[in-house]
Amino acid sequence: PIFKVGEVVKGKVNLEQRKHLSRHHTATHILLGAARRVLGEHVWQEGAQKEVEKARLDISHYKRLTRDEIRRIEELANRVVMSNLPVHTFFEDRNAAEQRYGFRLYQGGVVPGKLLRIVEIPGWDVEACGGIHCKTTGEVGLIKILRTERIQDGVERLEFAAGEMALRDIWRLEGMVEEVAAKLEVPVSQTPKAIERLSSELRELRRKVEKLRSQLSKAEIAKLKSLAVPAGKFSLYHDLVEGADVDDLIAIASQLAEEDPRSVVLLFTVKGEKPLFVVIAGREVLNSGIDGAKLAKVIADSLEGRGGGKRDIGQGVGKSREFIPEAVNAVKKLLESQA
Structure with a gap:
């Protein structure tokens, strides 16, 4: 539509989409705090992006994350969720905020203006942030790290989902495991053993094929x-x-x-x-x-x-x-x- 100057326009907020974005915004703060506690105080937010279905957080770190570190970050983040901590959002004078919290406020980049909008999870994370957020950490729901990658030297990317979106990804993975189990004709709980048995049989078949190839070559x-x-x-x-x-x-x-x-x-x-x-x-x-x-x-x-x-x-x-x-x-x- 084409609007005219002075025309009154009514907008409608997509509450469902806003809910998912709020969860991913708040989950970003929770994960950043968890990463800092697991990996060390050198961790700094290098970038972030929040979408409806998933989000990503880029952090400074000197090496690739191990599976154990990823699980510890994920576990710690979900403990914060279950603790149902309050998420405070308020405005404060820049100088006062810097004196109170330090320059860690600017994890997401320097915010212009004399007045800063602060998002604080008491005792966990604080940052100058203009995003929409949950009222408590409990509203975030499950946080699931989907994958990590090294996007450049010294920067690790965590791709994650929160709330219903995290649950959907778990359902997707469960479906894949169930499909594999069905093809192997075993219960889901027996899938690892069945795969190992199949791998062992495949290695033995390859060995026999190589032996036959050698014999055929000689012949x-x-x-x-x-x-x-x-x-x-x-x-x-x-x-x-x-x-x-x-x-x-x-x-x-x-x-x-x-x-x-x-x-x-x-x-x-x-x-x-x-x-x-x-x-x-x-x-x-x-x-x-x-x-x-x-x-x-x-x-x-x-x-x-x-x-x-x-x-x-x-x-x-x-x-x-x-x-x-x-x-x-x-x-x-x-x-x-x-x-």
Whole structure:
């Protein structure tokens, strides 16, 4: 709407939103006092932001917060909530306030003017602050630290929620735990043991997979040695290794090229319909001027795909496995040209 000068406008305060903001404002003061008592008097408020669903408090501290420190801060803050201390808000002359409370008043920054609005939780925290607040700490409700992070050197950020918003986050976490427990088909109380058992089984399966990979690599190397193709003064080893991934191909080709410095090892695997390739040249092949990048280009062109590489290794992908024989023949011709 467009208003005219002098027109009377009625505004309506969103009381529900105001309630959440008040809780987060007061919770900020409570957490700051708790952090100072847990971490030390060096703690200073470096910044803060309050929203309806959550809030954050940035504090000065020389290292990352530990899990124990976070829990102690959270526990102490909630003890203050349960103590239901009064939250006083009043105005006072700047000079008088500074003499009475010191410059800790300006935790949130220097406030302009000769008259300061003071927010005080007696015996806990005092600060010059213009925000809306609860009347007592008990009105804040549960305070839950959601996460912490190091936003810059010497500054820790605490992201938290208070009251109903904290409860909602706990419900969210409970839901996640219940979902995990359901997938593991165990009661929630047995979830940690079930996860540990699953992790142990996964480690054992990985160990077996690595053992099988090693055995397959040895078998593939033995097979390749029996399939060596003369190519001028060099040897060409090539094969299509079904079910292997690129890392497997690299491991096999590297070992064989190391054993036979006069060789080029060209291995393929297929993902979907597209062939992937790895090519590695032995030391004497490299010395002749043929390197991984040059080999990769020749192979990729034959496969109607793309590829590239460095001096000792080339990789790429082709259009169709039907072009693999052409790629092998192109590499063979390249090696024979060096004779």
